[in-house]
Amino acid sequence: MDDAAPLILARHLTKRFGAFTAVDGVDFEVAPGEAFGFLGPNGAGKTSTMRMIGCTSPISDGELTILGMDPRRQGADIRARLGVVPQHDTLDNELTVRENLIIYGRYFGLPRAECQRRADELLEFVQLSDRGKDLVEPLSGGMKRRLTIARSLINEPDVMLLDEPTTGLDPQARHLVWDRLYRLKQRGVTLVLTTHYMDEAEQLCDRLVVMDKAKIVAEGSPRQLIERYSTKEVAEFRFPAGVQETLDGQFDGLGDRIERLPDRVLAYADDGEAVVIAARDRGLHPETVLVRRSTLEDVFLRLTGRSLIE
Amino acid sequence: MTALRITPMFAFGSRRALRMVERNLLVYKHQWLGLLSGFFEPFFYLLSIGFGLGRLVGDVAGPGGQTIPYALFVAPALLAASAMNGAVVESTFNFFFKLNYDKTFASILTTPMSPADISLGELAWALMRGAIYTVGFLGVMVVFGLVRSPLILLTVPGALLIGFAFATVGMAATSFMRTWQDFDLIQLVILPLFLFSGTFFPIDAMPEGVRLLIQLTPLYHGVDLLRTLSVGVVGPDTLVHVAYLTVMGLLGLAVVSRRLDKLLLK
Ligand SMILES: Nc1ncnc2c1ncn2[C@@H]1O[C@H](COP(=O)(O)OP(=O)(O)O)[C@@H](O)[C@H]1O
Ligand SMILES: [Mg+2]
Numbered sequence: 001m002d003d004a005a006p007l008i009l010a011r012h013l014t015k016r017f018g019a020f021t022a023v024d025g026v027d028f029e030v031a032p033g034e035a036f037g038f039l040g041p042n043g044a045g046k047t048s049t050m051r052m053i054g055c056t057s058p059i060s061d062g063e064l065t066i067l068g069m070d071p072r073r074q075g076a077d078i079r080a081r082l083g084v085v086p087q088h089d090t091l092d093n094e095l096t097v098r099e100n101l102i103i104y105g106r107y108f109g110l111p112r113a114e115c116q117r118r119a120d121e122l123l124e125f126v127q128l129s130d131r132g133k134d135l136v137e138p139l140s141g142g143m144k145r146r147l148t149i150a151r152s153l154i155n156e157p158d159v160m161l162l163d164e165p166t167t168g169l170d171p172q173a174r175h176l177v178w179d180r181l182y183r184l185k186q187r188g189v190t191l192v193l194t195t196h197y198m199d200e201a202e203q204l205c206d207r208l209v210v211m212d213k214a215k216i217v218a219e220g221s222p223r224q225l226i227e228r229y230s231t232k233e234v235a236e237f238r239f240p241a242g243v244q245e246t247l248d249g250q251f252d253g254l255g256d257r258i259e260r261l262p263d264r265v266l267a268y269a270d271d272g273e274a275v276v277i278a279a280r281d282r283g284l285h286p287e288t289v290l291v292r293r294s295t296l297e298d299v300f301l302r303l304t305g306r307s308l309i310e
Numbered sequence: 311m312t313a314l315r316i317t318p319m320f321a322f323g324s325r326r327a328l329r330m331v332e333r334n335l336l337v338y339k340h341q342w343l344g345l346l347s348g349f350f351e352p353f354f355y356l357l358s359i360g361f362g363l364g365r366l367v368g369d370v371a372g373p374g375g376q377t378i379p380y381a382l383f384v385a386p387a388l389l390a391a392s393a394m395n396g397a398v399v400e401s402t403f404n405f406f407f408k409l410n411y412d413k414t415f416a417s418i419l420t421t422p423m424s425p426a427d428i429s430l431g432e433l434a435w436a437l438m439r440g441a442i443y444t445v446g447f448l449g450v451m452v453v454f455g456l457v458r459s460p461l462i463l464l465t466v467p468g469a470l471l472i473g474f475a476f477a478t479v480g481m482a483a484t485s486f487m488r489t490w491q492d493f494d495l496i497q498l499v500i501l502p503l504f505l506f507s508g509t510f511f512p513i514d515a516m517p518e519g520v521r522l523l524i525q526l527t528p529l530y531h532g533v534d535l536l537r538t539l540s541v542g543v544v545g546p547d548t549l550v551h552v553a554y555l556t557v558m559g560l561l562g563l564a565v566v567s568r569r570l571d572k573l574l575l576k
Contacts (some may be wrong), residue, residue, distance in 0.1 A: 017576075054420055056416075056419050056420055056575055057575060057576060058575055075424075076422040076423075076424060077422070079420060079421055079422050080421075080422045082420070084420040086416070086417070086420070088413070089413070090413035090414070090416050090417035091413075091417070092333070092337075092414050092417065094337040094340065094341075094414075095333075095336055095337060095340075096340075099336055103329070103332065103333050103336060104417075104421065106329050106332055106333075107326070107329050107418055107421035107422070107423050108421055108422060109326065109329075109422070135340075155421075
């Protein structure tokens with residue numbers, strides 16, 4: 001482990017809305033330069049956690065230290081060093097693309113000339129230089145996301161908080177965003193992000209926690225999590241409509257573990273090919289068979305039991 | 311001797327509030343026409359009621375008992391009413407919209423700006439706009455020969471004070487609003503204030519009880535303040551008006567400063 005003091009330290013961090021507990025006593029820490037992720041389904045409490053870290057939502061219980069400071073007393077000082085990309089774009093629709101960046105820099109108290117210089121640089125970085133004079137509204141979802149990322153960088157933050165940075169974007173737009181985030185990471189910016197995309201977590205995160213129903217259920221690097229909670233490979237069997245329901249018991253003992261989803265059966269094993277052969281020997285005739293490596297999706301399935309036949 | 315320490319009743323906002331003004335200036339660079347509307351409202355009222363109706367009414371008794379044309383009687387009242395209206399619209403409907411639906415405030419809160427900075431900035435901006443309208447309206451009064459005293463220049467800070475008082479109380483009220491329906495209540499308060507605060511006719515015309523009641527309401531003080539300044543007849547009443555509106559504004563601010571964090575930081 002890194003012996004540098006953690007940038008973010010949460011102990012028993014809790015967020016309540018009235019009687020409802022959105023974040024239930026979670027512990028985590030984020031080291032400098034790390035890309036740290038919260039992976040979890042909708043409603044897990046990711047945004048609530050991020051907003052507490054962003055000092056825009058008071059914590060209900062527990063302890064939270066960000067950059068060595070206390071959000072309850074030093075919120076403004078902390079926010080001055082954060083770059084926030086909220087889940088839903090909050091661009092200023094009454095201003096142009098470039099003005100959005102400049103005025104945001106002004107909120108941080110930067111001199112006007114410096115804001116202009118950084119705005120042009122950042123527009124370049126997110127490939128929006130030619131849209132600087134346009135209003136925000138006609139931009140595509142991907143462009144707005146990139147602009148939001150540029151905006152969050154105007155104060156040259158030490159930590160970026162990215163809440164579902166690519167949700168709702170098409171694959172090309174996602175890859176462009178990932179590429180920019182990857183560059184930031186290489187520059188040493190600490191990234192804290194939430195996602196419910198397993199591939200995003202695998203692509204971007206050095207380390208992540210899996211969140212479900214307001215709690216953290218596992219923590220580790222993507223590889224560690226897969227090793228710990230899944231097998232090396234997975235064999236996926238799809239059957240013609242109506243057939244899967246008739247196969248009760250016939251998968252028992254194939255591989256280390258079987259997961260039955262509504263549309264397919266997953267057999268977890270270190271040697272997927274061997275499982276496929278064994279299935280064939282048992283006289284099973286799937287429509288399609290796919291052997292693949294385990295992903296965080298499998299980890300999540302294992303940890304939460306979710307998306308089992310419901 | 312112990313040093314005398316003055317503890318403020320509330321700490322509210324910082325110089326960062328000016329950034330909100332800066333933002334609004336940027337916005338209005340794109341939609342400067344929107345700025346004009348606030349000027350035309352009192353101007354049209356003045357043409358229609360001051361001069362149109364004034365022709366039927368003739369001269370009336372103004373402050374200090376001097377006889378003045380009806381247009382001069384009604385013009386400062388229209389100015390006061392429009393300062394109230396502008397402040398109320400801005401601090402209730404618009405403020406509620408920005409609090410709950412517009413994402414602009416939410417995005418600004420992720421910077422070092424605090425809810426108090428934002429509110430104070432919005433307040434400052436509303437007042438600045440009000441000051442521009444007031445100066446424009448005074449220009450119209452000059453053109454129509456409705457100037458009797460250099461004290462009329464004091465209607466600019468006077469109108470600002472009215473705007474301040476109504477805007478902070480408006481924000482305070484908005485901080486308790488839950489739905490758009492709640493705003494019907496505001497109209498229910500504003501309209502009678504507009505009509506019966508000595509705006510269009512002297513409150514002496516009212517029965518004694520009603521008159522005393524009117525003297526307790528804020529727009530009456532605003533109207534009479536601007537009217538006495540316009541005509542150049544100032545006295546102890548003027549101070550009472552100023553004191554009333556100042557206290558009202560500070561009370562509003564005190565409530566807002568206690569409620570805003572709760573509203574914006576959930
Ligand atoms: N302001 C709020 N008031 C009441 N409940 C809320 C509020 N914000 C979030 N919640 C609830 O808290 C839970 C977690 O929400 P959230 O943190 O947004 O989850 P996620 O980002 O993982 O989807 C949800 O059930 C949500 O409805
Ligand atoms: Mg969320």
